[in-house]
Amino acid sequence: MHHEFPLRDGLIYLNHAAVGVWPRRTADAVKAFAEENMVQGAADYPVWMKTERELRGRLQRLVNASGSDDVALLKNTSEGLSLIAYGLDWQPGDNIVSTDQEFPSNRIVWESLASRGVRLRRADVSGEDPEGEMIALMDEKTRLLAVSSVQFGTGVRMDLKRLGKACQERGILFCVDAIQSLGAVSFDAQAVHADFVVADGHKWMSGPEGIALFYSTPQARDRLRLSQYGWHMVEAMGDFDRVEWVPTKSARRFEPGSPNMLGITALNASLSLFEEIGMDQVEKQLLERSRLIMDQISEHDQFELITPASSGRYAGIVTFRYKGVDNNGHAALYRRLMDADIICAHRAGGIRLSPHFYSDCSRFEAVWETILSQSI
Ligand SMILES: Cc1ncc(COP(=O)(O)O)c(C=O)c1O
Secondary structure (H helix, E strand, O other): OOOOOOOOOOOEEOEOOOOOOOOHHHHHHHHHHHHHHHHHOOOOHHHHHHHHHHHHHHHHHHHOOOOHHHEEEEOOHHHHHHHHHOOOOOOOOOEEEEEOOOOOHHHHHHHHHHHHOOEEEEEOOOOOOHHHHHHHOOOOOEEEEEEEOEOOOOOOEOOHHHHHHHHHHHOOEEEEEOOOOOOOOOOOOOOOOOOEEEEEOOOOOOOOOOOEEEEEOHHHHOOOOOOOOOHHHEOOOOOOOOOOOOEOOOHHHHOOOOOOHHHHHHHHHHHHHHHHHOHHHHHHHHHHHHHHHHHHHHOOOOEEEOOOOOOOOOOOOEEEEEOOOOHHHHHHHHHHHHHOOEEOEEEOOEEEEEOOOOOOHHHHHHHHHHHHOOOO
16 A cells, blocks of 8 residues: 555654545646646536536445435535525524534534524533433433534544434534544445535545535435525536526535536545545555554553543544643643654644554554653
8 A cells, every 4th residue: 555655764654534635636636637738728628527426425324325416525524514604594492413522513503503502512521421411401402413423632432422412302403523534444434324414525525625514314405595696506507598597406405516626636636545445445554554553552551541441432533641741741742743743633632643544553662662751
């Protein structure tokens, strides 16, 4: 796999939870697309449209959607979440259940609905039973559960099946921010009864920023009022002389204008690699690497894990801290790791390491040597 990820010498890249690394084939596809645009513009536009269809198919398979009609291509996760928040018909007094660990994109947009009398209830998910805490906050006024499949800071992985079942039983919409799962671990939107799934491609899917999956079931998307219009979202797309129009039934109705063909070209190439390898293999290899990092952390008494180590509770994020060291100390440690070419993140009051399935395990020891050589 190293020929697909020819990282420069000395670099240890453990930051896929922030922005992933493109495989070689993606870099090649983007170079070829640039060259093509330079020498012949869009002369082969039908081929671009084929690539676009291919990507919808790959995303459909990645989340196990029942058809590619359930897949829209948006700009990013935040756009998808905003489309849901401002598409639904809220009543004053409604509430949304979520967690106290969400990335800002999956909190701010729900908080912004306060002006319409909608309350956000945030469950404390730091304990043993995060799903139970969320379910306990649901009542007859709960309209939607908004949760990340894996929390960006702590790395806590949610039991989506249990949450989806609880939502289904109560008639609550289930909205999953899956950006920290897709491309890392297997995902089945139908099995977990998700109504909406959103994820940008730039983390675990190893694609570029600015091209995102927006999944919706037909029933769920029918509940969203449209707020963006254009030639691309109508049933008779491409019939520019037609005066009458209706929005298409498919999720394409959320794509008002020209698609991001450059992003589509790149993400399609990246996902072809994941399909070749198979998500079961990707997940297995990634979990092995996360486990190895956790085991290495537990060998050192001065560290403690922030990410839960029990099987099923973690994916590709391992966050840990030095016992007794404050947040500023971790900020300083983070800067020194980055200076040493160990690409990681400072999150949840500790250091977040996020390998991917291809990461070279033999390099992990160097991370601990660097950390332990620092006075803190
Ligand atoms: C859980 C989660 N949601 C959303 C995002 C980013 O959203 P967007 O695709 O809008 O940039 C991140 C990025 O770190 C994230 O961790």
